[in-house]
Amino acid sequence: MFKNVYNWIDERLDITPLWRDVADHEVPEHVNPAHHFSAFVYCFGGLTFFITVIQILSGMFLTMYYVPDIINAYASVDFLQHQVAFGQIVRGMHHFGASLVIVMMFLHTLRVFFTGSYKAPREMNWVVGMLIFFIMLGLGFTGYLLPWDNKAYYATKVGVEIAASVPYIGSYIADFLYGGDIVGAQTLTRFFAIHVFFLPGALIAMLAAHFLMIRKQGISGPL
Amino acid sequence: MSNHEQHETSHRPVQRKEMSRRQFLSYTLGGTTAFMMGGAVLPMVRFAADPLLKKKGESAYVKVVEESKITNEPQEFKFKIHQVDGWYESEPELVAWISKNQQGEVFALSPVCKHLGCTIAWNTKGKNEYDCPCHDARYSKDGKNITVANTPLDEYDVMIDQGFIYLGAIKPNTRV
Numbered sequence: 001m002f003k004n005v006y007n008w009i010d011e012r013l014d015i016t017p018l019w020r021d022v023a024d025h026e027v028p029e030h031v032n033p034a035h036h037f038s039a040f041v042y043c044f045g046g047l048t049f050f051i052t053v054i055q056i057l058s059g060m061f062l063t064m065y066y067v068p069d070i071i072n073a074y075a076s077v078d079f080l081q082h083q084v085a086f087g088q089i090v091r092g093m094h095h096f097g098a099s100l101v102i103v104m105m106f107l108h109t110l111r112v113f114f115t116g117s118y119k120a121p122r123e124m125n126w127v128v129g130m131l132i133f134f135i136m137l138g139l140g141f142t143g144y145l146l147p148w149d150n151k152a153y154y155a156t157k158v159g160v161e162i163a164a165s166v167p168y169i170g171s172y173i174a175d176f177l178y179g180g181d182i183v184g185a186q187t188l189t190r191f192f193a194i195h196v197f198f199l200p201g202a203l204i205a206m207l208a209a210h211f212l213m214i215r216k217q218g219i220s221g222p223l
Numbered sequence: 224m225s226n227h228e229q230h231e232t233s234h235r236p237v238q239r240k241e242m243s244r245r246q247f248l249s250y251t252l253g254g255t256t257a258f259m260m261g262g263a264v265l266p267m268v269r270f271a272a273d274p275l276l277k278k279k280g281e282s283a284y285v286k287v288v289e290e291s292k293i294t295n296e297p298q299e300f301k302f303k304i305h306q307v308d309g310w311y312e313s314e315p316e317l318v319a320w321i322s323k324n325q326q327g328e329v330f331a332l333s334p335v336c337k338h339l340g341c342t343i344a345w346n347t348k349g350k351n352e353y354d355c356p357c358h359d360a361r362y363s364k365d366g367k368n369i370t371v372a373n374t375p376l377d378e379y380d381v382m383i384d385q386g387f388i389y390l391g392a393i394k395p396n397t398r399v
Contacts, residue, residue: 018331057241070308070311071311147299154340157340172275176271176272176274176275178274179274179309180274180308180309181279181308182306182308184308184309184311185308185309185310185311186274186309189309
């Protein structure tokens, strides 16, 4: 049944080379944990991506209930976690996944650093990786405010005050993030927009560049 | 100019100073594209940056207490300000510690600890100092940071009118 559907489409659009190009490539022995168990360090990048996918999916579902408004944000989070079936699990995925993605990304960065994989000709991929790192930190920072509890409020207040200490442009950055005079209604909508639209858009673009480059250049050789 | 000479020059490749068709087209199309992109992007950028360009609301003076109630010993006074936060308006309560110095000059300090933002109070440990309950920061009566905190307590703008104390914006300490 599925095979027939696939063949019918393939006859018309010749889709086999498309996914072959993406999926069909050899994993070199030195990065395959089945050959050398210590090669598991090469899995952190893939794990980061896996968790990122979970973050995007669980985040999409969370927005079905979440409201970015100072009166209702906390209540909507409370509702989706405690009243909605599996709410605790979906929010838990997003909550714990957020920490895990930072951990995995950091381990991936360490692996790249200690195997010297950032060296020529892969310098650009290191730079893009660093951009991804900062986008992820931005996602963590903006997402932290959204439950609108005390921890969220003060973390944002402190974070924006740190940003405000940047020489010369600090106060402008702070105003841009606050969207007003205080951490309030406009800060919350701003952080929501940045968390849900701007940064994920940038993240996906950067991830595409990251993966295109690694496919083009291949994984770095053994130590 | 003779006919002969004219014939000679026509053999040389034509040197034109004006741009080629290709250049002209790419400039025009590029310019048009840039203009149209600008038309789409500029409103959005201005929209996002609006808070940077909005004038900061002047904080109005709020009547707090009669001047006669102020002593040399700092006292805690609560007062409500009108706060506009986007589409929400509220009346949050603020706290000020108001006292007089030796010259009888009235000043009001903000109770927000300059270390990590806890709420300080006067003389809770009997040392005639402002004490912070969180990390034992201490401040003098003028708000000067004695230990833990790096900067002195913030100060309210004070206005005295017909025997009443009015408090305004919070500013960095001017007394120490």
